[in-house]
Amino acid sequence: MDRLDMQGAMAVIKRAQSASDLSASQSKGLELSGSADGFSNDLLAAIRSVNEMQMTSANTKANFEVSGDVDVTEVLMKSQKASVAFEATLQIRNKILKAYQDVMSMPV
DSSP, rough: OHHHHHHHHHHHHHHHHHHHHHHHHHHHHHOOOOOOOHHHHHHHHHHHHHHHOOOHHHHHHHHHHHHSOOOHHHHHHHHHHHHHHHHHHHHHHHHHHHHHHHHHHHHO
């Protein structure tokens, strides 16, 4: 499951980079065809995946605190996975905002 999550995150990062390249080339007058719906769907799926990882991490922590049936290493692994996924999502958001600001600051 972690390999799929990482592949999904990498796919979203690549889509964000291509969207940045797309917006830059469109501002130069080049006409390219792209699927905005595909990008938004991928982004929503990645955000949902990160949210699911955070919820799973929180549930694992709660189970550890209440019952102690969960191993400490499992709690730490799920917590770190959720943290890394959230940080990657935050960086993607920052890249998208930067690309948007660059496009909006270009002279018309």
